[in-house]
Amino acid sequence: MDHKMIAxxxxxxxITMAVIAMILSILFRIQLAYPDKTFPLLTTxxxxxxxxxxxxxxxxxxxxxxxxxxxxxxxxxxxxxxTFANLLIPLQIGARDMASPFMNMLSYWFFFMASVVMLSSFxxxxxxxxxxxxxxxxxxxxxxxxxxxxMGMTLWLISMxxxxxxxxxxxxxxxxxxxxxxxxxxxxxxxxxxxxALFLTAILxxxxxxxxxxxxxxxxxxxxFGTSFYxxxxxxxxxxxxxxxxxxxxxxxxxxxxxxxxxxxxxxxAMGISxxxxxxxxxxxxxxxxAMVYSLIGITVLSFIVWGHHMFVTGMxxxxxxxxxxxxLIIAVPSAVKTFNWLATLWRGNIRFTPAMLFAIGMVSFFIxxxxxxxxxxxxxxxxxxxxxxxxxxxxxxxxxSAAIFGMLAGVYHxxxxxxxxxMDEKLGYLHFWLTFIGAYLVxxxxxxxxxxxxxxxxxxFTEFASMQKWLTINTFITWAAxxxxxxxxxxxxxxxxxxxxxxxxxxxxxxxxxxxxTAPVEHLHGNWPGEIPTVYRWPYDxxxxxxxxxxxxxxxxxxxxxxSNLPHDFEDNPAGMDELKKFNDKLKANDSESPKES
Amino acid sequence: xxxxxxxxxxxILSFFAAFMLFGTNLxxxxxxxxxxxxxxxxxxxxxxxxxxxxxxxxLICLGVAVxxxxxxxxxxxxxxxxxxxxxxxxxxxxxxxVFLLAGLYGAYWSFTVQGSMTLPEAASIHGVxxxxxxxxxxxxxxxxxxxTQILLFGFLFKYRHSDKRRAHFLPHNNTIExxxxxxxxxxxxILVVFGFFTWQKIMDDTDAKGEVASINIDITGHQFAWELRxxxxxxxxxPKSFKLTTASNKLGVDFTKKSSFDxxxxxxxYLPVNRSIKLNIQAQDVIHxxxxxxxxxxxxxxxxxxxxxxxxxxxxxxxxxHKLDDPKFEYLVYCNKICGGGHYNMQKVVRVVSEAEYxxxxxxxxxxxxxxxxxxxxxxxxxxxxxxxxxxLALNN
Numbered sequence: 001m002d003h004k005m006i007a008x009x010x011x012x013x014x015i016t017m018a019v020i021a022m023i024l025s026i027l028f029r030i031q032l033a034y035p036d037k038t039f040p041l042l043t044t045x046x047x048x049x050x051x052x053x054x055x056x057x058x059x060x061x062x063x064x065x066x067x068x069x070x071x072x073x074x075x076x077x078x079x080x081x082x083t084f085a086n087l088l089i090p091l092q093i094g095a096r097d098m099a100s101p102f103m104n105m106l107s108y109w110f111f112f113m114a115s116v117v118m119l120s121s122f123x124x125x126x127x128x129x130x131x132x133x134x135x136x137x138x139x140x141x142x143x144x145x146x147x148x149x150x151m152g153m154t155l156w157l158i159s160m161x162x163x164x165x166x167x168x169x170x171x172x173x174x175x176x177x178x179x180x181x182x183x184x185x186x187x188x189x190x191x192x193x194x195x196x197a198l199f200l201t202a203i204l205x206x207x208x209x210x211x212x213x214x215x216x217x218x219x220x221x222x223x224x225f226g227t228s229f230y231x232x233x234x235x236x237x238x239x240x241x242x243x244x245x246x247x248x249x250x251x252x253x254x255x256x257x258x259x260x261x262x263x264x265x266x267x268x269x270a271m272g273i274s275x276x277x278x279x280x281x282x283x284x285x286x287x288x289x290x291a292m293v294y295s296l297i298g299i300t301v302l303s304f305i306v307w308g309h310h311m312f313v314t315g316m317x318x319x320x321x322x323x324x325x326x327x328x329l330i331i332a333v334p335s336a337v338k339t340f341n342w343l344a345t346l347w348r349g350n351i352r353f354t355p356a357m358l359f360a361i362g363m364v365s366f367f368i369x370x371x372x373x374x375x376x377x378x379x380x381x382x383x384x385x386x387x388x389x390x391x392x393x394x395x396x397x398x399x400x401x402s403a404a405i406f407g408m409l410a411g412v413y414h415x416x417x418x419x420x421x422x423x424m425d426e427k428l429g430y431l432h433f434w435l436t437f438i439g440a441y442l443v444x445x446x447x448x449x450x451x452x453x454x455x456x457x458x459x460x461x462f463t464e465f466a467s468m469q470k471w472l473t474i475n476t477f478i479t480w481a482a483x484x485x486x487x488x489x490x491x492x493x494x495x496x497x498x499x500x501x502x503x504x505x506x507x508x509x510x511x512x513x514x515x516x517x518x519t520a521p522v523e524h525l526h527g528n529w530p531g532e533i534p535t536v537y538r539w540p541y542d543x544x545x546x547x548x549x550x551x552x553x554x555x556x557x558x559x560x561x562x563x564x565s566n567l568p569h570d571f572e573d574n575p576a577g578m579d580e581l582k583k584f585n586d587k588l589k590a591n592d593s594e595s596p597k598e599s
Numbered sequence: 600x601x602x603x604x605x606x607x608x609x610x611i612l613s614f615f616a617a618f619m620l621f622g623t624n625l626x627x628x629x630x631x632x633x634x635x636x637x638x639x640x641x642x643x644x645x646x647x648x649x650x651x652x653x654x655x656x657x658l659i660c661l662g663v664a665v666x667x668x669x670x671x672x673x674x675x676x677x678x679x680x681x682x683x684x685x686x687x688x689x690x691x692x693x694x695x696x697v698f699l700l701a702g703l704y705g706a707y708w709s710f711t712v713q714g715s716m717t718l719p720e721a722a723s724i725h726g727v728x729x730x731x732x733x734x735x736x737x738x739x740x741x742x743x744x745x746x747t748q749i750l751l752f753g754f755l756f757k758y759r760h761s762d763k764r765r766a767h768f769l770p771h772n773n774t775i776e777x778x779x780x781x782x783x784x785x786x787x788x789i790l791v792v793f794g795f796f797t798w799q800k801i802m803d804d805t806d807a808k809g810e811v812a813s814i815n816i817d818i819t820g821h822q823f824a825w826e827l828r829x830x831x832x833x834x835x836x837x838p839k840s841f842k843l844t845t846a847s848n849k850l851g852v853d854f855t856k857k858s859s860f861d862x863x864x865x866x867x868x869y870l871p872v873n874r875s876i877k878l879n880i881q882a883q884d885v886i887h888x889x890x891x892x893x894x895x896x897x898x899x900x901x902x903x904x905x906x907x908x909x910x911x912x913x914x915x916x917x918x919x920x921h922k923l924d925d926p927k928f929e930y931l932v933y934c935n936k937i938c939g940g941g942h943y944n945m946q947k948v949v950r951v952v953s954e955a956e957y958x959x960x961x962x963x964x965x966x967x968x969x970x971x972x973x974x975x976x977x978x979x980x981x982x983x984x985x986x987x988x989x990x991x992l993a994l995n996n
Contacts (some may be wrong), residue, residue: 058942132937138902139885139938145822147937232903233841235821235851235883240844248886282758283766293778313888314899315880315906318802322795329787329794336783337776339747344775346754348767353691353759359694360754368747372740379790381732381797385718385895388935427667430691434698441702449713454892456935459943466927470716491663502647506739512803544766551765 001105006436008088014079021070028063033479035461061130068133080408085174085198091517094183096527099176110166117159121152129156137230141222143562164209174202185536192540197272208261215254256307264303270407281357282349285541288341295334302331312383321380328378355429359410362437370399391451394444402440412420420524422503428495439485512552667977691758699752722914725801726895813875820887820900831861847972863964868949871957880906890935912951
C-alpha cells in the first residue's frame with residue numbers, strides 16, 4: 001500500500017476518533033455545567049449509562065477516561081504522527097516509499113483494530129474503562145473495584161497492546177526510512193524540521209512504548225492470574241484480598257516512563273509542522289535551524305528523565321522528587337529556544353495568513369500559555385497544591401491538547417493539496433480557526449483559576465461542596481465555549497469533505513514552498529516521482545534570499561542556477577562551489593567596470 | 600453536480616423539515632425525571648427539544664453563509680469596478696491585533712475577577728512558603744507571557760503580507776541564540792534552587808528539631824469515605840495490618856499491641872492551631888489522595904504503602920470565617936485521586952481550633968475499641984476509655 005494512502009487512512013480515522021472524543025467531552029461538560037438538571041435525551045442516547053436523564057457517576061468517569069485515551073493516543077499520537085510521518089517522510093526526503101511498505105500497512109490496520117476495540121467497550125454491559133486515562137492500579141487491577149474496572153478495562157488493555165504494536169511498526173519504519181532512504185544530497189542538515197521532528201518522535205515512541213506494554217502485561221497478570229506486581233494489602237468492600245508485596249507506584253513509574261515522553265510524542269510533530277508552515281508563510285528561513293534541531297534533540301533526551309514530576313505526591317522518596325524537579329525545569333530551556341526562534345522567524349517577515357499559518361500561530365500561542373503553566377507544575381513544592389486540580393487540566397489541554405491539535409490542523413490545511421490534489425476553502429478555514437482559537441482559550445484559561453482554588457479534576461458534581469458553588473457559573477460558561485469550539489469543527493469537517501470532492505484543483509506548488517514534496521506531480525504515483533528521484537542541493541529554507549529572482553528557491557535548484565543569491569556559507573561543505581562563486585563575483589565586477597557609468 | 604442535486608432535492612428537504620418539526624419532539628418527550636442528588640427537579644423540563652437547538656445551529660450556519668455570500672459579492676463588485684478585492688491578509692492582520700488587545704484585557708479581567716476567587720492565604724506554616732514561591736513564579740512567568748504574546752500577535756499585524764515588500768533574510772544569529780538560551784536557563788536555575796530547598800524543607804521526614812511533640816493522626820481512605828483514628832492516652836497509635844480487618848475492626852488495628860487499646864475514632868478532623876500535625880495516610884482498596892488545599896497539603900493514600908505528611912495549621916476555622924466573612928466556612932479534606940463513582944463526594948470537615956477546644960473535643964471521642972470489637976476479640980476484661988484527663992495525654996506524644 002502506498003504511503004500516501006496510508007497517511008490518508010490515518011488522517012481520516014484520526015479525525016473520526018477526534019469527533020467521537022469531542023462528543024464525549026461535550027457530554028461530560030453538560031453534566032458539569034448543569035449538575036442538578038436532567039436531560040431525557042441523555043437516557044435516549046446512552047440508555048442505562050444515563051438513567052433518569054442524568055449521566056451516572058461511573059459513566060461520567062468512563063467518559064473522561066475514554067476522552068483522554070482517544071485524544072492522547074488515537075488522535076494526537078496515531079492521527080498526527082501516523083498521518084504526517086507517512087505522508088511527509090518519503091516525500092520530503094526523496095524516497096519512493098517507506099522502508100517496509102507492508103509493515104507500514106500493518107501499522108495502520110493494527111491502529112484501526114485498536115480503535116474498534118476501544119470503542120467496542122461502550123457496548124459491554126459494565127461500560128468502558130473508568131479509571132482515568134492513566135489507569136492506575138489497583139482500580140484497574142481489581143475487576144470488582146467499580147463497573148469500569150471490568151470488561152471495559154480488559155478491552156482498554158487489549159486495545160492499547162494493539163495500539164503499541166501499531167506504533168512500533170510505524171516508528172521502526174519511519175526511523176529506518178529516514179536513516180537509509182534519503183535521496184542524493186539530502187544529508188541530515190538539509191532535512192526539513194518536519195522530518196527531524198517526526199524522526200525524533202519515532203525514536204521516542206520506539207524507546208518508550210514497549211515499557212507501557214511491559215507494564216500492561218503485568219497488569220493483565222494481576223487482573224487475571226492472581227499475581228501481585230502492583231497490589232498489596234487490599235481490603236475491597238470489607239473483604240481481604242490475597243495480594244502482598246506489590247506496589248501500585250511501580251505501575252506509575254512504568255506508565256509515566258512512557259507517559260511523559262508521550263507528551264513530546266504528541267507535541268514534537270506539531271512543532272515540526274508549525275516551523276515548516278511558519279517559514280513558508282512568513283516567507284523567511286526558519287530562524288536558528290540548527291538550534292531548532294538541537295532543541296528537538298534536547299527535548300527528546302530530557303523527556304526520558306522527567307517522568308517523576310507526575311508522581312511528586314505519590315509518596316515516593318522526596319529526594320527523588322527534587323531530582324525530577326530539576327530535570328523537568330531544565331526541559332523548559334529548549335522549549336524557550338524554540339518559542340523565541342518562532343518569534344524571530346516572524347520578525348520582518350512578509351506574512352501570508354493562510355488557514356495553515358493561522359493554526360501554526362495558534363499552536364505557538366497555546367504552547368507559550370500552556371508551557372509557562374508547566375513551570376508551576378514542574379516545581380515540586382507548588383505541585384503539592386496544584387496536582388490533580390483543574391490547573392493541570394488547563395495546562396495540558398493548552399500545551400499538548402490545543403497546541404498539538406492546532407499543529408495537526410495546520411498540517412492538514414497545508415498539505416491537503418498534496419494529499420487530495422485540491423485546495424480547501426480559505427474563508428471557512430478562517431472561520432474555523434478563530435472560533436476554535438477563541439473557544440479553546442475561553443475553555444481553558446478560566447480553569448487555571450479553578451485549580452488555584454483547589455478544585456479537583458474528575459469531580460462529577462461540585463454542588464456537593466459549598467466552597468465550589470462559586471464556580472458553577474464559570475463551569476456553565478466553559479461548557480458553552482466548548483460547545484462553540486466543537487461546532488466550529490463542523491466548518492472544518494464540511495470544508496474537508498466537500499473540498500475532497502469539489503475543491504478547487506491545486507497547482508503543483510501552491511504555497512511556493514521549497515521542500516521536495518512539492519516537486520512531485522499533483523496526481524499520486526506509486527514511487528512519488530516519475531523517472532529519477534530529484535537531487536537535493538540546499539537546505540529547505542531559502543526564502544526571500546537577497547539577490548534571488550523569486551522569494552523562494554526549492555531544494556532541487558543547484559547553486560549554479562542561483563549565483564546572484566549565493567552566500568559564502570552555502571558552500572561550507574563544497575569548496576568547488578566557493579571557487580565558482582568567486583569567479584561569478586569577479587565577472588560581475590568586471591561587467592560593472594565595463595558598463596558605461598550614468599552621469 | 601451530484602452534490603448540488605442532493606442539496607436541492609425537495610424530498611430531502613421535506614424529510615428534514617418533518618424531522619425538525621415532529622421527529623425530535625418524539626425523541627425529547629419529557630418524562631418525569633427522577634432527579635439525582637437533591638430530588639428537587641423531578642419534573643423539570645430542561646430542553647424544549649433537540650430540534651430547537653438544531654434549528655438554532657442551522658440558523659447560525661445560514662447567517663455565516665449569508666455573511667460569506669455578501670463578502671463574496673462585495674469582492675466581485677470591487678473587481679468589476681477595477682478595484683482590488685478584499686485583502687484578506689490585511690483583514691486577518693487586523694483581527695490578530697484586535698484579538699491581542701481583547702485577549703490582554705480578558706487576561707487582566709480573569710486575573711482580577713477570577714483570581715480573587717481563588718484560595719485564601721495559606722493556613723499552614725509551609726503553605727506560606729509555597730505561596731511565596733507561587734508569587735515569584737507567577738511574576739516571572741507572567742512577564743514572559745505578556746511579552747511573548749504581544750510580540751507574536753504584534754508581529755502578525757505589523758508584518759502582514761504586502762506585495763511591495765520582501766521579507767528580511769535572517770537565517771540565524773548566534774549571539775541572539777545564546778542570549779535566549781542563557782537567560783531562560785538563569786531564570787529557571789533560580790526557580791529550581793528556591794523550589795528544591797522549599798520542597799526539601801516541606802518533605803523533611805523527621806519531626807522538626809526542638810519541637811516537643813507532634814500529634815499523630817491516622818487517615819485511611821476507602822470507597823468512599825475517610826476513617827480517622829487519634830491516639831489515646833499513651834499518645835501512640837497502635838499498629839495496623841490489613842489481615843486483621845473485620846466488620847468491627849474496619850482498619851485492621853492490631854490489638855496484640857498495648858498502644859492500640861486507647862486509640863480513638865473520630866468523624867471530624869480536629870486540629871489544634873499552631874501544633875505540628877503528622878497525618879499518617881493509608882488506603883484500603885484503591886489509590887485515594889488526601890487533599891487539604893487551604894493548608895497546601897496533598898499526598899496520595901496508597902494501599903500497601905503508608906505515607907505521611909507533616910504540617911502545622913496556623914489559622915483557626917473561626918479566624919478564617921472572620922477573614923473570609925463567611926460564617927459557614929469549613930476547611931475540608933477531599934479525595935483527589937480518581938477512586939470510583941463516589942470519588943467526588945469523599946469530603947470530610949477539618950476544624951482548626953484552639954488547644955483548649957481541641958482537648959475538650961478529644962475528651963468526647965469514642966474509643967476505637969468498641970464493645971462489639973471486644974466481643975469479637977474476646978476481650979472480656981478490657982476497660983473502656985473513661986476519663987477525660989486521660990485523653991489529654993495524647994498531647995504529650
